[in-house]
Amino acid sequence: MQTTTDYAAMSQRLLEQLPPLRNFIGGAWTEGPTGETFTSINPATNQPIATVHAAGRAGAQQAVRAARAAFDSGAWSRMAPADRARALRRIADLIRQRADEIAVLETTDTGIPITQIRAGQVLRAADNFDFFAEMATQITGETYPVEGAFLNYSVHKPVGVAALITPWNTPFMLETWKVAPCLAAGNTCVLKPASWSPLSAYLLAQVIEEADLPPGTFNLVYGSGDTVGTALCADPEVNLISFTGETTTGKQLMRSGAATLKRYSMELGGKSPVIVFADADLDRALDAAIFGVFSLNGERCTAGTRLLLQRSIYDDFVARLIERVRRIRVGDPLDPATEVGPLIHARHLERVMGYLDIATAEGATIAVGGRRPDRPELAAGNYLEPTVIVDVRNEMRVAQEEIFGPVLTVLPFADEEEALRLANGVRYGLDAYLWTSDVGRATRLAPEIEAGMVWVNSQNVRDLRTPFGGMKESGIGREGGRHSFEFYTETRTIHVAFGRHPIPRFGATP
Ligand code: NAP
Numbered sequence: 001m002q003t004t005t006d007y008a009a010m011s012q013r014l015l016e017q018l019p020p021l022r023n024f025i026g027g028a029w030t031e032g033p034t035g036e037t038f039t040s041i042n043p044a045t046n047q048p049i050a051t052v053h054a055a056g057r058a059g060a061q062q063a064v065r066a067a068r069a070a071f072d073s074g075a076w077s078r079m080a081p082a083d084r085a086r087a088l089r090r091i092a093d094l095i096r097q098r099a100d101e102i103a104v105l106e107t108t109d110t111g112i113p114i115t116q117i118r119a120g121q122v123l124r125a126a127d128n129f130d131f132f133a134e135m136a137t138q139i140t141g142e143t144y145p146v147e148g149a150f151l152n153y154s155v156h157k158p159v160g161v162a163a164l165i166t167p168w169n170t171p172f173m174l175e176t177w178k179v180a181p182c183l184a185a186g187n188t189c190v191l192k193p194a195s196w197s198p199l200s201a202y203l204l205a206q207v208i209e210e211a212d213l214p215p216g217t218f219n220l221v222y223g224s225g226d227t228v229g230t231a232l233c234a235d236p237e238v239n240l241i242s243f244t245g246e247t248t249t250g251k252q253l254m255r256s257g258a259a260t261l262k263r264y265s266m267e268l269g270g271k272s273p274v275i276v277f278a279d280a281d282l283d284r285a286l287d288a289a290i291f292g293v294f295s296l297n298g299e300r301c302t303a304g305t306r307l308l309l310q311r312s313i314y315d316d317f318v319a320r321l322i323e324r325v326r327r328i329r330v331g332d333p334l335d336p337a338t339e340v341g342p343l344i345h346a347r348h349l350e351r352v353m354g355y356l357d358i359a360t361a362e363g364a365t366i367a368v369g370g371r372r373p374d375r376p377e378l379a380a381g382n383y384l385e386p387t388v389i390v391d392v393r394n395e396m397r398v399a400q401e402e403i404f405g406p407v408l409t410v411l412p413f414a415d416e417e418e419a420l421r422l423a424n425g426v427r428y429g430l431d432a433y434l435w436t437s438d439v440g441r442a443t444r445l446a447p448e449i450e451a452g453m454v455w456v457n458s459q460n461v462r463d464l465r466t467p468f469g470g471m472k473e474s475g476i477g478r479e480g481g482r483h484s485f486e487f488y489t490e491t492r493t494i495h496v497a498f499g500r501h502p503i504p505r506f507g508a509t510p
Contacts, residue, residue: 026066027215043111070216158186270430352405429472
């Protein structure tokens, strides 16, 4: 069991050894053509921790050319699936070998508590490669025989070059969630990580370099969404865009790619309800509701940010909730005891706190939290006490807009009908959590909730085989299991005639 001191010493040592982060293009590390750099900040101290070379528009184009050349060479795209799978499993192994290092740098870069990164996110990242390696060997087509006349069948081929654009919340895991299926299907890619969390992508590129994939198969470019991101989306040589981020950014991306008609997978924002009926196991519901919104510092797309409580349990449940939330341990993210760390960036903290002002201005009440902790050792970081807002009406902005921090709004409901109306009364539809011991009610309600994923009597527990994604303004498309391959492969149909079916003979009559 590592201590805070161990992790802090490790973080310091790793940062001292960390060179300025370069782009990885065509199998080589490069500063990129612009000469521009930017700085990554430790959210716990607001001190700079890394210099990053921005690729700029020209660097993005170079990376796309490298990915295209690699794809066209066939070295990866035509490799036998079993060999591709072996290379991906090697990446998984290397991630596990470097798990401590990846976790410590990710925590230092993002402020997400080390225990949640080390045990959860980094191992999940390795699992993503293992899982999609296995899936790569199982890509099959379908046959549609027409007795005596045709054999029709479909094949799934890699599509080409993918731009993978990722956010700053749990960056390492989310990057692998895209890179692994993309490569497993035989595509090549350019990854552009978020500018607020560049460190772990650098380690991912190192790992992939060590796994010895053909040069240009995986490329990494740093730089702002406006320049590098836009350049990738607009590049005619890019076929696929897999994006995770805010809904407004997603719309912008689609505009950038429209002229060259991209295929998109969009994993966007959320405002997910946790609906608790009086007949539920209330102890488990309470644990899950708290974990669901305050883990990962509340910077989680699938966070259950709207707690809907049946009126008969509202007062008791809220009282227990407040007592528990008051005891959540906020602190140094490298401390294994910490449950909530600092938010990613001072600007993001300001935005989240702005919502607390909006809430009170609109007549809601902050029942617990809502302030920066007054402990001197936390003064320099982007810390916010876990916050619960009550006296909320569904039309208020805090009930409608994604806050993306450790903030929970609570609303009462009378019956199933009202629960459903509140749950569906937002523009988002990523996921939902339903708590009831009545199987009939669960079965009745779950499909009526407008969400890509509904968990019944559970927190968010991922099964990588299942489709993941949102509806409404939470996204387009599904990834996970075979659904990832529906996005990352081109389905082509081949019709083979046996030479016996009639062919109309135009012009045959003299
Ligand atoms: P964001 O601001 O939308 O940024 C995401 C990525 O897009 C970053 O790499 C960003 O680059 C880039 N980008 C920004 N503008 C761009 C443009 N015009 N063209 C191309 N790329 C552009 O999102 P975020 O603040 O990093 O992440 C939080 C959001 O992600 C939340 O809304 C959350 O719900 C969502 N999310 C969704 C899921 C899901 O599965 N549905 C999962 C996780 C997170 P820069 O960093 O350089 O700006």
